[in-house]
Amino acid sequence: MPDLTIRTMQPEELTIAIEWARNEGWNPGLDDAKLFYNADPFGFFVAELEGEIVAVGSAVRYDAQFAFCGLYIVAPKHRGKGYGLALTKHRLAYCGDRNIGIDGVLDNVEIYKRVGYRPYYQNKRFQKRATAQTVSSKTHDIKQSHIAEIIDYDRQCFPAKRDTFLKGWLQQSQGKSVCVIENGEVRGYAVRRQCVEGHKVGPLFADTKEVAAQLFSALQQDIAGEVIILDVPESNPFAVELALNEDMEVVFATSRMYQRGLPDIAHHKVFGITTFELG
Missing domain, CATH: 3.40.630.90 (Aminopeptidase)
Incomplete structure (x- = not known):
């Protein structure tokens, strides 16, 4: 794998993640970028390859016991290369020993199980x-x-x-x-x-x-x-x-x-x- 840099997202870069979410059909809110950032200004990350953002994801730490991960998207042309897993491991490390929640896409539940998540119910x-x-x-x-x-x-x-x-x-x-x-x-x-x-x-x-x-x-x-x-x-x-x-x-x-x-x-x-x- 070429050198992958994972860093904290700058406030203005959150609009990139929201635009990617829009392209994925997730239908984000018009003010989501600034409102999400309020939850944890240090909890949004990009994976970067030679100056190009190839994956985004959040890991919001609400307190010392609980965190929630989301907004996880790998650029379509970079999927299947391991960049998303590297970003996920970084986000999990950021969350530390907290209980971490996600809303996982149903097709990927088995993948999430491999990094320690357990399913409890569906949100419809x-x-x-x-x-x-x-x-x-x-x-x-x-x-x-x-x-x-x-x-x-x-x-x-x-x-x-x-x-x-x-x-x-x-x-x-x-x-x-x-x-x-x-x-x-x-x-x-x-x-x-x-x-x-x-x-x-x-x-x-x-x-x-x-x-x-x-x-x-x-x-x-x-x-x-x-x-x-x-x-x-x-x-x-x-x-x-x-x-x-x-x-x-x-x-x-x-x-x-x-x-x-x-x-x-x-x-x-x-x-x-x-x-x-x-x-």
Whole structure:
């Protein structure tokens, strides 16, 4: 193998990774580059060969115990040469002893097993045309005053606290964030972001399927007729039921895999994951 250099991605180079994702048909969000970077500025990498970027990938370290790898793409003309494996080993080393998660392409599950990942369930991408719906009076747009409580709620459903990332994610310019408040307490929240095609909802975290449905309705009301996408964990049967009740269809799936076991979170409250790239 010619000399391969693996280095930390510069902020402006993240747009290259997002463009590659677009070319792969992953339909990234319009603001994903800057928003992803907030999760871990040192967790994005390129593999470079004689000045040419041949592979990209992320390894976001959320805290001392948990990390998530994603955005892994090898340039088509350089596939099958070992560059991707070299980049993967570098990312795993960056994560250290943390439990690491990925959303692996189903065709590559056996490959991921060889580097220590174990599959636990599938995340299925559901899609439909949004419809105008009645919005519950308990549903509110997320304001600055809600953010601290949203961050606390999020920790029930995600394996690490992710304050910096969430502050940007909740307030992205081409998106919408809503929460349900009952008796003065947050019962769930959801974020919608505009993508190359349509809109993706994620996360969608809620105490019950009724609250989840209220949130999902609120995120459709102003984009009726446009494509809306929800990445649903099969580990929560009520989440699958929600998507089917909305007449959504499965268009893609990944295998959620971890290196050190299934995280101890409120899986029954996860109706839609945040992203395939960041967990």
